[in-house]
Amino acid sequence: MELYEQFKLDEAWDSPHNAPLAKKMPDAFRSPDSPAGSDKTRFRVFEGQWKDKSPTTIFPAGNPVSMRNITDGTSNTVMVVEVGPDKAVEWTKPGGLNLDQPKEEFGTAARGIPVLMGDGSTRCFKRDIDNATWTALIGPDDRTVINWRDIEINHSTLSPKQSQILNHLKQIAVALFNYHDTFQRFPPADKHLVDGKSNLSWRVHLLPFLDQKKLYDQFHLDEPWDSIHNKTLLDQMPDLYQFNPQGKPGVTQVMTFSGKNTPFPGGLGPRLRDITDGTSNTIFFVIAAPDKAVPWSKPEDLAFDSANPVKALGNLSTPAFVVVMMDGSIRSAPVNLPAKTLSNLIQPDDGNIINVDLPTYKPR
Known part of the structure; x- marks a missing residue:
């Protein structure tokens, strides 16, 4: 809470007061290969909207999502992705990735896209899966459940x-x-x-x-x-x-x-x-x-x-x-x-x- 309480929540992320706090980015938001001292994060979310009382992503503009909105199941819904270095942003800057063309949002990422699912599990999905599949994986309430095992890359050192x-x-x-x-x-x-x-x-x-x-x-x-x-x-x-x-x-x-x-x-x-x-x-x-x-x-x-x-x-x-x-x-x-x-x-x-x-x- 100590760092959080230093922010002025009624000011913009880049206000004269809040901007210097970007230099204090927690290590949890830093990728293993990020430059030392960087204040930019590659962990991003897709920002969506509400359509007919259903969210298009876990992070729609306006009202937040509740568990009952994730009807596809938390284990079937992407929450956070790790994008390429060229898509990194200041960690305090609001906003998210564009859902219209998900593949274009990953930047110069490697062949696999690390993702955090809504249930807290981590996966690595193939870079070249199509936009429709990505949209279904990201949408929490689209009634489309993708068998992610067919598109997962397992390059973990764990069995x-x-x-x-x-x-x-x-x-x-x-x-x-x-x-x-x-x-x-x-x-x-x-x-x-x-x-x-x-x-x-x-x-x-x-x-x-x-x-x-x-x-x-x-x-x-x-x-x-x-x-x-x-x-x-x-x-x-x-x-x-x-x-x-x-x-x-x-x-x-x-x-x-x-x-x-x-x-x-x-x-x-x-x-x-x-x-x-x-x-x-x-x-x-x-x-x-x-x-x-x-x-x-x-x-x-x-x-x-x-x-x-x-x-x-x-x-x-x-x-x-x-x-x-x-x-x-x-x-x-x-x-x-x-x-x-x-x-x-x-x-x-x-x-x-x-x-x-x-x-x-x-x-x-």
Whole structure:
């Protein structure tokens, strides 16, 4: 927030006050091969418009898009693209790419166009696909779903399985943020509580934000997770909740820490403004050991013990475990991390900002 608060929002991007702030472009907006000190970004969006109450892109002029407008599915809709160096712009300058001829907007890009999809997954699409296909990929509500697997280039150093694991983690994180955008808090929101308690896990309530609304609509929200009806849906757990190839059907290791002094103490879910230690300093969710797996629809997570927080993760067989921070970054936390350090990373508002460099997670 510190840099953001330096901008005068009622002035143009190139006003005498705002213009010098362009030199402070965050590294997140810089491509790996961008010149050092550049204030121009190659990460661009397509700017569209509203036509018959439908947006032509995720970023139409005027009113913003909501999740219900992305009827083609977030995993099928392009949100951000990386253009060639000749199409880079000052990162503070408003505006976007022209949707009329998408191919012309990429500039002198390489043979592949890196894209960020609406679900948070990253892809690289072929440079030479036609304008009609690009328009369909960019349009969130055109009722045209492209099989992007036919146009994808895989030049990652990760195996397809490793890429899938990372994308699943990103999709869960993005879904949590989209839930927050809709309900102004992370799950569960008030409408998802019955007598102050949740009948179903937060994983279930994320389904509409994971392109799984049809499955979500099958749940009886006013019944417990193990009611006669709801138990029949256990075997329909989405693949992105399964991180153990040998795991039992319908159980997951995707869990939050829960209880007093955690982001999820019980009852209503937290709001971003409740995370006063900073989202990059607070753990969102983790991948626990197989012995801690629970039925995915059961409202059960990891009980937090500040004296020995790693114990809740179960019998970990690796020297590190996966943590997704509340800023969406995916990290690897060593099992032997001091209990106090891990405890501080779990607590969202204890005032202890931990200076620990958790490495970026790379799947095995």
